[in-house]
Amino acid sequence: MPRRRYHPRQPPTRLDHLLAHPYETILAVGGFAACAAIILGEIIPTLVVSPSIAALNGLVAWTIGILGIPGHALIIRGLLDDHPDLMVGWRRERYGLVLAGSSWLLYAFGVAWVHPQAAVSYGFAGGIVTAMALRLAATYAEERNTRAVIAAHEEAA
Amino acid sequence: MDLSGLSGLSGLATLIGALGGGVTWLVKRADAAKTAIPRAQAEIAHASASLGGALSTVQSSLTAEVERLREDRDEDRRRHAEEIAVVHARLDALRRDLENVTTLWTGWYGDLVAKWDEHRVKTDPPPPPRP
Numbered sequence: 125m126p127r128r129r130y131h132p133r134q135p136p137t138r139l140d141h142l143l144a145h146p147y148e149t150i151l152a153v154g155g156f157a158a159c160a161a162i163i164l165g166e167i168i169p170t171l172v173v174s175p176s177i178a179a180l181n182g183l184v185a186w187t188i189g190i191l192g193i194p195g196h197a198l199i200i201r202g203l204l205d206d207h208p209d210l211m212v213g214w215r216r217e218r219y220g221l222v223l224a225g226s227s228w229l230l231y232a233f234g235v236a237w238v239h240p241q242a243a244v245s246y247g248f249a250g251g252i253v254t255a256m257a258l259r260l261a262a263t264y265a266e267e268r269n270t271r272a273v274i275a276a277h278e279e280a281a
Numbered sequence: 282m283d284l285s286g287l288s289g290l291s292g293l294a295t296l297i298g299a300l301g302g303g304v305t306w307l308v309k310r311a312d313a314a315k316t317a318i319p320r321a322q323a324e325i326a327h328a329s330a331s332l333g334g335a336l337s338t339v340q341s342s343l344t345a346e347v348e349r350l351r352e353d354r355d356e357d358r359r360r361h362a363e364e365i366a367v368v369h370a371r372l373d374a375l376r377r378d379l380e381n382v383t384t385l386w387t388g389w390y391g392d393l394v395a396k397w398d399e400h401r402v403k404t405d406p407p408p409p410p411r412p
Contacts, residue, residue, distance in 0.1 A: 180290070181288060181290055181291050181294070183291045183294050183295070184290055184291060184293075184294040187294040187295070187297070187298045188294075190298070191297075191298060191301050195301075206320075207320070208319060208320050208321070209317040209318060209319060209320065210317075210318040210319075210320050210323055211312065211315060211316075211317055211318050214312075215308075215309070215312045218308050218312065219305050219308060219309065222301055222304045222305045222308060223301055223302075223305055225301070226297050226298065226300060226301025226304075227301070229297055230293070230294055230297045230298070233290070233293055233297070234290060234293075234294070237289075237290050237293075238290075267315075267318070270318055270323050270326070270327070271318065273323070273326045273327055273329075273330050274318070274322055274323060274326040276326070276330070277325070277326035277329050277330065278326075280329075
């Protein structure tokens with residue numbers, strides 16, 4: 125992102141992207157790993173990744189994994205994007221945020237359903253869903269702002 | 282994959298899964314209609330806007346500084362005018378004193394000259410005035 129770099133390097137390095145979006149990148153990597161573990165847990169019945177996930181219906185666990193794996197991967201891909209068209213990175217991140225947000229939303233509802241006393245787990249998942257919704261809105265705000273700045277620059281030139 | 286006993290939670294999973302897929306499709310469709318944003322152009326435009334903002338900040342800072350200098354200048358002028366008025370008043374007073382002394386001495390000297398024959402025989406001629 126033009127205004128989100130901490131070091132004026134051209135093109136930005138992976139570290140620059142990570143420093144510009146530390147929480148989002150780490151959460152996406154963690155979410156990807158968790159969703160992969162959930163799918164593995166469904167494929168290998170003896171592998172229990174979490175008591176809450178084990179208590180969920182298989183369809184729910186599969187849905188969480190199927191939404192979450194591409195979702196988190198797309199978020200990471202979008203955040204690390206260096207494509208000459210900024211829309212490519214935003215587009216990937218947006219698809220990822222919707223898919224991964226749906227995955228976390230389902231996880232929150234699922235855990236609340238099977239373990240209503242685990243408020244920290246589903247509360248944290250709800251927080252991640254909120255953060256992803258805000259980031260989704262932020263990508264649109266950044267796009268609008270960038271288009272407006274380019275239009276103003278072209279008008280002034 | 283255990284699909285036995287589709288519960289309400291399974292229905293919710295289906296619903297959220299379908300919603301997630303549907304929203305993604307909507308986002309994809311909306312974004313497909315948009316034009317590209319060249320990264321280089323965006324960076325140049327943002328840099329230009331930043332520079333414009335910085336120049337605007339410098340300009341407003343300079344304007345404030347000029348205004349402050351003008352206020353200081355006006356204050357200095359007012360103070361100097363007051364000081365000059367005080368000095369002029371003092372000069373006027375001195376001038377009046379000088380005129381007074383000059384008048385007295387002129388009168389004393391004229392009297393001395395006019396009545397020189399009388400005064401020169403006196404043992405105590407009139408002393409010079411003491412204003």
